[in-house]
Amino acid sequence: xxxxxxxxxxxxxxxxxxxxxxxxxxxxxxxxxxxxxxxxxxxxxxxxxxxxxxxxxxxxxxxxxxxxxxxxxxxxxxxxxxxxxxxxxxxxxxxxxxxxxxxxxxxxxxxxxxxxxxxxxxxxxxxxxxxxxxxxxxxxxxxxxxxxxxxxxxxxxxxxxxxxxxxxxxxxxxxxxxxxxxxxxxxxxxxxxxxxxxxxxxxxxxxxxx
Amino acid sequence: xxxxxxxxxxxxxxxxxxxxxxxxxxxxxxxxxxxxxxxxxxxxxxxxxxxxxxxxxxxxxxxxxxxxxxxxxxxxxxxxxxxxxxxxxxxxxxxxxxxxxxxxxxxxxxxxxxxxxxxxxxxxxxxxxxxxxxxxxxxxxxxxxxxxxxxxxxxxxxxxxxxxxxxxxxxxxxxxxxxxxxxxxxxxxxxxxxxxxxxxxx
Numbered sequence: 001x002x003x004x005x006x007x008x009x010x011x012x013x014x015x016x017x018x019x020x021x022x023x024x025x026x027x028x029x030x031x032x033x034x035x036x037x038x039x040x041x042x043x044x045x046x047x048x049x050x051x052x053x054x055x056x057x058x059x060x061x062x063x064x065x066x067x068x069x070x071x072x073x074x075x076x077x078x079x080x081x082x083x084x085x086x087x088x089x090x091x092x093x094x095x096x097x098x099x100x101x102x103x104x105x106x107x108x109x110x111x112x113x114x115x116x117x118x119x120x121x122x123x124x125x126x127x128x129x130x131x132x133x134x135x136x137x138x139x140x141x142x143x144x145x146x147x148x149x150x151x152x153x154x155x156x157x158x159x160x161x162x163x164x165x166x167x168x169x170x171x172x173x174x175x176x177x178x179x180x181x182x183x184x185x186x187x188x189x190x191x192x193x194x195x196x197x198x199x200x201x202x203x204x205x206x207x208x209x210x
Numbered sequence: 211x212x213x214x215x216x217x218x219x220x221x222x223x224x225x226x227x228x229x230x231x232x233x234x235x236x237x238x239x240x241x242x243x244x245x246x247x248x249x250x251x252x253x254x255x256x257x258x259x260x261x262x263x264x265x266x267x268x269x270x271x272x273x274x275x276x277x278x279x280x281x282x283x284x285x286x287x288x289x290x291x292x293x294x295x296x297x298x299x300x301x302x303x304x305x306x307x308x309x310x311x312x313x314x315x316x317x318x319x320x321x322x323x324x325x326x327x328x329x330x331x332x333x334x335x336x337x338x339x340x341x342x343x344x345x346x347x348x349x350x351x352x353x354x355x356x357x358x359x360x361x362x363x364x365x366x367x368x369x370x371x372x373x374x375x376x377x378x379x380x381x382x383x384x385x386x387x388x389x390x391x392x393x394x395x396x397x398x399x400x401x402x403x404x405x406x407x408x409x410x411x412x
Contacts, residue, residue, distance in 0.1 A: 020383050024396040027376045028404035034372040041342045041362050043349075105412020125412075133346070135407055141244040141336070152411055157242055159403060164235045171228045178221060188225050195226040199233070202364055206357045207307060207334065208286060 012180055019173045026166040029159065036132040045129040053109070056121040057081075064117055071146050074099045081119060083108050086150040089143050103150070104131045213385060220378035227371045230364070237339035240332065251333030258326045265320070273354060276302040276313070279322065285311050288343045288355040306357070307341055308334035 039045060062077055070090035077099060078087070085103035097112040109122045126134065139147045139157050148154045178188035203209070240249050264282050266275075272292040279302075280286065287304035294300050297316075304311045308329050315322040329336075342362050343353035353359055383393050 017389070020379075020386070020389055021392055021396040023376075023379050024383060024393050025400040027380060027397065028400045030372055030376050032404060032408070034369040034376070037369045038366045040346070041344070041365055043344050043346050103411055104407055105409075131408060131412060139242055141241045144244040152407070156407060159407075160242060161239065164239050167231055167235045171224070171231050174221070174224055175228065178225060184221060188221060191222045191225040192228055196229050198226075198364075199229040202357075202360055206361055208309075 012177070015173050015176055019170060019177065022166045023170055026163045026170070029163045030167070032132060033136055036129075036136040039129060040133060040136065045127070048127045048129070050127055050130055051125045053122045053124045056108075056123045058118075058120045059116075060119045060121065062112055062117050062119045064112070064114065070097075071149060073097065075149070077110060077112055077119060081110065081121060083110065083121070084150065086138070086148075086153045087146060089146065102126075102134060103152070104134055213382075216378045216381050220375055220382060223371045224375045227368055227375075230368045231372075233335070234339060234365075234368070237335045240335055241339055249332045251329045251336060254330050255333070256328045258328075259323065261321050261323055263321050264315070272300070272302070275300065276304070277354070279313060279315070280304060280311075283313075283324065285324075286355070286357075287311060288341070288353065288358045290343075290351070305337070305341075306355075307337040 060081060062080055064073065065076060068076065070092055071087065074087050074090045074097070077097070078084070078101065083101055085101040085106070085108060088100040088102055091098040095114050097110075097114060099108075099110040099112070101108040101110065105126060105128075107124060107126055110119055112119045135156065139153050148157060175188075175192065179185055181188075240246070243249070262283060264279055266278075272294055273289060276289050276292055280289070285304060287306040287309065290303045290305050292302040299314060299316050301312070301314045304313075308331075310327040310329075312325040312327070313322050338361075341358065342365070343351070343355065343358040345351050353362070380397070383389060386393075
């Protein structure tokens with residue numbers, strides 16, 4: 001039977017309960033990242049990739065407002081076309097506006113003819129694995145000025161941030177809990193030390209520090 | 211006996227990967243918040259440009275030519291974006307976390323222009339998160355530096371470790387009858403949230 005040190009049982013039990021329940025809460029998200037990472041690292045998907053583009057509609061009349069900025073104009077266009085998703089960027093050309101839109105599982109490419117005020121919409125399914133990749137990388141560092149223009153993207157950012165904070169807590173609480181179990185403390189600290197040495201060893205060579 | 215081994219796997223694998231978890235958690239946080247002022251790195255970069263002479267040894271292929279130049283100049287990194295222009299110029303980029311090298315040469319000349327870009331620690335963190343030498347949709351981009359492979363294997367190992375820790379954790383929780391009710395609530399909440407984003411939003 002494991003022998004515990006003196007810190008109050010209440011604190012130990014609280015930390016252990018938080019470790020268990022926060023771990024359970026975060027576990028599906030951690031698995032999402034754990035599964036998607038090796039596939040991204042090896043550019044391989046087991047089945048059903050991205051489908052071909054399908055033209056959903058052409059020459060849809062669009063009402064444009066001239067005094068709007070790129071993002072607001074794009075939102076207005078999407079609202080009229082009843083398309084929801086995260087606007088990736090807005091490419092304003094002389095006579096056209098190109099608006100790529102993505103949401104988990106589907107992407108759209110909207111091209112607006114500014115002279116005729118008409119929109120052509122293409123759509124395609126991106127498949128289950130690409131959905132995971134999209135969520136793994138979302139919202140991401142690119143086009144920071146407009147990123148989070150769709151509410152679910154902002155919610156996903158909050159969720160992922162929360163998972164990160166939970167992971168940091170889980171690792172810290174795990175270290176705390178192992179120091180309380182005399183029978184496992186030594187092996188636990190050796191494992192932490194081995195991980196630290198591995199990490200530093202790889203980084204020293206990768207970064208060319210020495 | 212099974213419970214004891216699963217308990218040990220959860221604890222010891224989790225503890226081994228603690229530092230890796232911290233790195234990817236923190237770097238992931240930075241990637242999702244590119245506007246955090248304290249973590250800016252690109253505007254803080256240092257650039258150094260210089261010319262060097264080189265000796266072509268008749269390499270076959272752009273990648274071999276780039277690798278030969280790097281060896282001659284004692285540069286290291288993952289070669290990226292190799293381009294040969296119609297006017298004879300040859301350009302490539304080599305990357306390692308915190309350090310980017312851009313080399314441009316005219317194949318009719320025996321000199322090259324080298325630009326070295328060095329970022330601060332935040333830049334290193336950013337690139338460590340996604341440094342794998344490959345990219346979906348670009349089959350020509352392959353890993354060519356052994357340390358890139360080492361880092362990728364470390365990342366894959368972390369993912370396997372996390373999967374083991376998560377599944378063993380779920381098993382260990384299930385073996386605690388007193389915590390099942392609240393645990394089911396926590397697990398279902400997390401699963402529901404994941405389900406909405408993976409399946410319902412598409």
